[in-house]
Amino acid sequence: MTDKENLLKMDYNRLDEYLTAWLDKDFRNEIDVTKAESAYLALYSAGSIERFTGKTVEFNDLSVKELIIDASTFACTLNLVGLATEQINHNFDIEELEELVFERDNLECFLSFASRFAEEFLNSGDSELLEALVKPGTQALQFDILFDDKYPEIAIELSEKIQWFKAMLPSDLPQSRYWWLYKSKEQALQKPEVTVITFVSAPVKNLSEERQVFAADSSYIINSGKLCSVSNEQELFIDWQVTQDGYVNFTISDSEGNQFLEEVTLEFFNDNVLIGEVFVDDGIGSLQTKNPVSTLEVKMNI
Secondary structure (H helix, E strand, C coil), X not given: CCHHHHHHHHHHHHHHHHHHHHHCHHHHHHHCCCHHHHHHHHHXXXXXXXXXXXXCCCCCCCCHHHHHHHHHHHHCCCCHHHHHHHHHHCCCCHHXXXXXXXXXXXXXXXXXXXXXXXXXXXXXXXXXXHHHHHHHHHHHHHHHHHHHHHCHHHHHHHHHHCHHHHCCCCCCCCCCCCHHXXXXXXXXXXXXXXXXXXXXXXXXXXXXXXXXXXXXXXXXXXECCEEEEEXXXXXXEEEEEECCCCEEEEEEEECCCCECCCCEEEEEEECCEEEEEEEECCCEEEEECCCCCCEEEEEEEC
16 A cells, blocks of 8 residues: 555545544543544545545535534644744754644645635625634634745755655645645755844834843754754844834844844844845844834844
């Protein structure tokens, strides 16, 4: 039996097991799973089967609408962005991040399956399913933005690690929805070596004369597009001040208070969204922001 056949068999078995659990409270108690979780596990398995085979999974007399609403309730609890951010900034483990990417892939299978049904109900004037899918869909998008905008180097490394999985899937899956299958193609465009240092995200005091100082939180080195080392011990600090006219003024210094004089590019993120990029070579710079800043995180490329 091939790897693809094994995965497909696991999907069918999971679908049968968790559909049974969704219908049978005693069985749910026996295998220690909630009704919402059993619905999610069943439906992402159905979506995976449809992706592998190109054939629609039928549910006969079951209430697919109720299944999707239950599954969406569980999907909202996954917290993929929070878990990924914690791994990157504090407990870096590429294997754990790979597991989260596979969780994101499962979520995509569920969303693809559920969206097809939601469209049918929406055409009949029923928007309840669409509303139920908004939050898990938003969480999926936030996870994608985290890696596509904020940590593309790590995204490339993760994509490289799961090319074996891509080889078993249809070749026409859209890149816009499956970055983890295609991101490795960007490896050739990476600089030969770059050190990336992140400074911890923190609430920002807008319109304040007080400067806020934060230590470097983590760093990693990319060599020819591949993640080659990680460290959480940095001796760099950045302090910033958000002014009344919408500027973020910042200074980079070492533990002795000396300005950091290397050429660096800094990327500024507000709530995980890139808001600007600044090149400096003397440790001092500023960035003008169009909207109020709530949490600020800085990624520095050396």
